[in-house]
Amino acid sequence: MKVAIRVILLLLGVALFAWFVQRAGPGEIWKTCLNLGWYAPLTLIPYGIVYFADTMGWKFAFASRALKGIGFWTLYRVRWCGEAVNNVVPSAYVGGEAVKVYLMHKRGADAGDVAASVIIGRSMQTLTQVMFIALGSAAFLTLAPADSGVRTGLLVVLAGSVLAVAVLFWLQTRGLFSMIFRAVEMFGMKLEALEAKRTKLKRIDELVVEFYRKQRGRVAASGGGYLCGWLLDTMDIFLVSWLVGMPITWTQALAIEAFIGVAKVLGLFVPGAIGVQESGIALVCRLAGLPDALGLSYAIIRRGREVVYASIGWLLLYAEEASLKGISGRIAAETRTEL
Numbered sequence: 001m002k003v004a005i006r007v008i009l010l011l012l013g014v015a016l017f018a019w020f021v022q023r024a025g026p027g028e029i030w031k032t033c034l035n036l037g038w039y040a041p042l043t044l045i046p047y048g049i050v051y052f053a054d055t056m057g058w059k060f061a062f063a064s065r066a067l068k069g070i071g072f073w074t075l076y077r078v079r080w081c082g083e084a085v086n087n088v089v090p091s092a093y094v095g096g097e098a099v100k101v102y103l104m105h106k107r108g109a110d111a112g113d114v115a116a117s118v119i120i121g122r123s124m125q126t127l128t129q130v131m132f133i134a135l136g137s138a139a140f141l142t143l144a145p146a147d148s149g150v151r152t153g154l155l156v157v158l159a160g161s162v163l164a165v166a167v168l169f170w171l172q173t174r175g176l177f178s179m180i181f182r183a184v185e186m187f188g189m190k191l192e193a194l195e196a197k198r199t200k201l202k203r204i205d206e207l208v209v210e211f212y213r214k215q216r217g218r219v220a221a222s223g224g225g226y227l228c229g230w231l232l233d234t235m236d237i238f239l240v241s242w243l244v245g246m247p248i249t250w251t252q253a254l255a256i257e258a259f260i261g262v263a264k265v266l267g268l269f270v271p272g273a274i275g276v277q278e279s280g281i282a283l284v285c286r287l288a289g290l291p292d293a294l295g296l297s298y299a300i301i302r303r304g305r306e307v308v309y310a311s312i313g314w315l316l317l318y319a320e321e322a323s324l325k326g327i328s329g330r331i332a333a334e335t336r337t338e339l
Helices: 002-024 026-034 037-059 072-088 094-106 111-143 150-172 176-186 198-214 216-232 234-243 250-266 276-287 292-321 327-338
Strands: none
Touching: 037 072, 037 111, 037 216, 037 234, 037 292, 072 094, 072 292, 094 111, 094 292, 111 150, 111 198, 111 216, 111 250, 150 176, 150 198, 176 198, 198 216, 216 234, 216 250, 234 250, 234 292, 250 276, 276 292
16 A cells, blocks of 8 residues: 555656646756756755755764764764665655664664664754744745735645644653653554564653753754754755856745755655655746746756765765665664664
8 A cells, every 4th residue: 555655656746747847848948957067066065065064963963972983974974874765765764764873883882872863863953944944934925926825835834844843842852752652552552563672762762851951052053053954955056046047046045945845755755756856846946936947957957966965875885784785684683683
């Protein structure tokens, strides 16, 4: 059933993207992409800077004692491997986070500390994304006509995001896994996979709660790193639009990048969010007043950049393990043992 849903979403995304391409004109899109010429490699730079900021955010999501002997560039490489898995495997980010825990534990870090940092880091990234969406909403409101129905939609998206994050943090500060166990027991259910890890999962809860309560400076620094990453992400379309000869304002760049993240969330369970992401980018760019040719060209260029980064990430993962064959089994075995 899950596979069928993923296939349907994939086909719908591809079909919608094909419709956008047909409306804009394949020739016009190709011409816009060709305008990059020898400047194409420059489009890879902004994402590398965003990776740097996000790695800083993850670094501060660790307890101060947890990273002894592990340097920043090791974190950068491990995070790159994890994000490469997230960008390819439709696992709602679970697969890539397991890779991070595995590779960090392989380097001597405590698996519980790493798992807690992954939960905290992803939470801070989500929180700052909501802040980024709020800024993008404000930018969009300056671009949308006064009588546009888009305004109502922006407010709904923002309110829903804030509510979701509030619930997430409420659960974490009370022990996410402990709350799950209580809910399961309340309904008279018994999940053997969870029961087998009860002690270790509750330990992760304790580490997360302790971090929020006792290391608030690191919580703030982690959020600052991730927020910088979101803001730096606006350089991507800003640079691409300039290189293809269709420059846009920073307000447009902010509005577009903020809501591209929302579009990607809709494609979490589609392999690589293929079709869904491109269609979302095309729609957001159109709402921001950009020509379809630019929006679709950017969607294609962005996909190319993601392929490059994902390929490098998988090569780094290959270098870690010497062979990718069976790596999922090793990660699963390590996770069962240490978590």
